[in-house]
Amino acid sequence: MTTATLPPDLDAELSALLGAEGWRTDAATRQAHGSDDSRRHAMPAGVALPRDRDQVAAIVRACRRHRVPLVARGAGTGTAAAAVPFGGGIVVSFARMNRILQLRPDDRCAVVEPGVVNGDLQQALQPLGLFWPPDPSSFETCTIGGNLACNAGGPRAVKYGATRDNVLGLVAVTGRGELVRCGGPRTKDATGYDLTHLIVGSEGTLALIVEATLRLQPLYRDAASATAA
Ligand SMILES: Cc1cc2nc3c(=O)[nH]c(=O)nc-3n(C[C@H](O)[C@H](O)[C@H](O)COP(=O)(O)OP(=O)(O)OC[C@H]3O[C@@H](n4cnc5c(N)ncnc54)[C@H](O)[C@@H]3O)c2cc1C
DSSP, X not given: OOBSSOOHHHHHHHHHHHHHHHEEOSHHHHHHTSBOTTOOBOOOSEEEOOSSHHHHHXXXXXXXXXXXXXXXXSSSOOSSSTTSOXXXXXXXXXXXXXXXXXXXXXXXXXXXXXXXXXXXXXHHHGGGTEEOSOOOTTXXXXXXXXXXXXXXXXXXXXXXXXXXXXXXXXXXXXTTSOEEEEEOSSTTOOOSOOHHHHHTTSTTSSEEEEEEEEEOEEOOSOOOOOOOX
16 A cells, blocks of 8 residues: 555644654655665655654554554664655654663663664663673664664674574554563563564564663673784
């Protein structure tokens, strides 16, 4: 289904929900949110920039009611066109949900919103002697939500695994606009189906991630390298 224009009722509902800063239908904003690093482009009919999880859930419920497709977007550094709205409809950008909610050094975990940039989290963790292992080379711009949705990984994946191995729990919005919480900060939060690891890597097709609890590691105190010839 391609939705180049929006039902007027949906336009009015999202405008009332998100305000002028959070609901954009001008051509420049739509153009800028129509592509990622794949260099492919499709024009969305509108761009939603929610501030919190309740707004995300309300957007999903409204789009579902009007049968308008939506595509999640982090920083748009993906190279596979997964954030490109080929069906038209709405792009949901997590750029304004970029708060680090908790740093818990004693529990070696952090709770973040999906729009936090990977590099910003690493900077916040450094004074605590901690880091989050996923290190895609786009770390200065890509978001934690995008890392989770793509199961991103960099060189450190050899030792620590990719993103899936470094997440303890999620809060996500389903296609029905319902909030689900899975996993949690304790390793023993192991009851029930493992939805956390199912959602990680699903590229926004199963749910929209609105909060993540991340497993942290201690920074190396001493590092040395040797070359043998
Ligand atoms: C220069 C460069 C270097 C790169 N290096 C690496 C690398 O070393 N390793 C690697 O794995 N990748 C790499 N990438 C690819 C890309 O940066 C990663 O996949 C990154 O995780 C994407 O994050 P993003 O915030 O840009 O997500 P986007 O590109 O905006 O979105 C990617 C996918 O995630 C979904 N998504 C985004 N946020 C959410 C959310 N909150 N809930 C649900 N779904 C969501 C989108 O719908 C889309 O399917 C690189 C890209 C570039 C341009």
